[in-house]
Amino acid sequence: MPEPTAPALIIDGLIRDVGPIPALDGRMKRIISGVYLTAQFGQVTALLGANGAGKTTTIECAQGLQRRDGGTISLLGEDPDKPSAALRARVGVMLQDGGLPPSAHPLPLLRHVAHMYESPRSVDELADRLGIRAFADTAIRRLSGGQKQRVALAASLVGNPEVLFLDEPSAGLDPQARRMVFELIRELRDEGLAIVLTTHLLDDAQKLADYVYIVDAGATVAAGTVAQLLSQATSAEAQRTVTFEAPPGLDPAAALRRELSVSQTRPGSYSVTGPLEPSDLLELATWWAAVGVMPTSLHLASRSLEDVFLALSGTELR
Numbered sequence: 001m002p003e004p005t006a007p008a009l010i011i012d013g014l015i016r017d018v019g020p021i022p023a024l025d026g027r028m029k030r031i032i033s034g035v036y037l038t039a040q041f042g043q044v045t046a047l048l049g050a051n052g053a054g055k056t057t058t059i060e061c062a063q064g065l066q067r068r069d070g071g072t073i074s075l076l077g078e079d080p081d082k083p084s085a086a087l088r089a090r091v092g093v094m095l096q097d098g099g100l101p102p103s104a105h106p107l108p109l110l111r112h113v114a115h116m117y118e119s120p121r122s123v124d125e126l127a128d129r130l131g132i133r134a135f136a137d138t139a140i141r142r143l144s145g146g147q148k149q150r151v152a153l154a155a156s157l158v159g160n161p162e163v164l165f166l167d168e169p170s171a172g173l174d175p176q177a178r179r180m181v182f183e184l185i186r187e188l189r190d191e192g193l194a195i196v197l198t199t200h201l202l203d204d205a206q207k208l209a210d211y212v213y214i215v216d217a218g219a220t221v222a223a224g225t226v227a228q229l230l231s232q233a234t235s236a237e238a239q240r241t242v243t244f245e246a247p248p249g250l251d252p253a254a255a256l257r258r259e260l261s262v263s264q265t266r267p268g269s270y271s272v273t274g275p276l277e278p279s280d281l282l283e284l285a286t287w288w289a290a291v292g293v294m295p296t297s298l299h300l301a302s303r304s305l306e307d308v309f310l311a312l313s314g315t316e317l318r
C-alpha cells in the first residue's frame with residue numbers, strides 16, 4: 001500500500017517508441033520522449049496538448065495498456081506493466097473510443113459491470129446523475145457520441161475506483177451534458193479521487209484542472225496550476241487587452257503609449273492591446289473625459305492559457 005499522502009500516479013521520463021515505420025526505412029519512431037506528471041488524490045490533473053502531442057499514449061502507458069520503452073511509472077505504488085490483481089479494481093478508465101459492446105443496452109451493461117466489483121457504486125445513482133435513463137432502452141450502437149461518452153464515464157466509475165483516467169471527457173457532449181459531467185468530476189475530486197484527464201481544450205483545463213501538465217511533441221513542456229501557468233509569462237510578454245464600446249470614429253491611439261496597439265474591430269468597438277499598466281487605464285479614462293465619451297461597455301482581459309501554450313510550443317490548440 002502506498003502512503004495515504006503519496007501521489008496516486010507518478011510518471012517520470014516516459015519514453016515510447018513505435019514501429020518499425022516503413023517511411024523511416026524500417027526504423028522505430030520515438031513518439032514520447034520525456035513526459036513527466038504527478039497526480040495527487042483529491043485533485044484533477046490535466047494533460048493538455050494539441051492533437052498528436054502524446055496524451056493518449058501517455059495515459060495508456062500509465063494504465064499498462066501500452067508498454068513503455070523508458071522512464072518509470074508508479075500507479076498507486078505499483079508498476080502498471082506488472083500490476084497486482086488488486087490494481088485493476090482500484091483504477092477506472094474512460095478511453096476515447098469508449099470500448100463499449102455495441103449491442104448492449106446501457107443499464108443492463110452497467111449492472112453487469114457492477115457485479116464484477118466488490119464495492120460498486122450505485123448504478124441507479126450514476127444513471128440519474130449522467131442523464132442515462134433517457135436513452136436506457138437504446139442499444140449502444142444507436143447512441144449519439146455524447147450519449148456513449150456518458151455511458152462510458154458511468155462504466156469507468158461503477159467499480160468505485162480511487163484513480164480515474166478520462167481521455168477527452170467532454171468530447172461530443174452538448175453544453176448541458178458537459179455541465180453534468182463537469183459537476184460529477186468536481187464531486188468525485190472532492191470525494192478524494194485522483195482524476196487524470198487529457199484534453200486539447202483549454203477551456204476544459206481552465207474549468208476543471210487543479211494542476212495542468214502541458215505536453216508538446218511527446219514531452220512535458222510546462223506544469224503548474226492554471227494561475228501559475230498564467231503568471232509564468234514575464235511582464236514584458238504579458239499582453240492585456242481593454243475593449244470598449246463608444247461612438248465610432250474616435251482616435252484613442254493619440255492619448256496612449258506607442259507600445260499599445262489600438263484597433264477598431266467594428267465601428268464603435270475599440271480594442272487596446274499590449275503591456276497595459278494601471279497608468280494606461282488612467283490615460284484612457286482621462287481621454288474619455290476630455291472627448292466627453294462614456295463607454296457603453298468596458299472589458300479588461302489578461303493573458304490566457306492559450307497564449308502561454310502558444311508561447312511554449314508554437315502550436316495552437318483548437
Ligand SMILES: Nc1ncnc2c1ncn2[C@@H]1O[C@H](COP(=O)(O)OP(=O)(O)OP(=O)(O)O)[C@@H](O)[C@H]1O
Pocket residue numbers: 018019029031049050051052053054055056057058200
Ligand atoms: N502505433 C503508432 N505508430 C505510429 N505513430 C503513432 C502510433 N501511435 C501513436 N502515434 C503517433 O504518436 C503521436 C501521439 O499520439 P497520441 O494519440 O498519444 O496523441 P494525442 O495527444 O492523444 O492526440 P489526440 O488529441 O489527437 O488524441 C501522434 O502523432 C500519433 O500519430
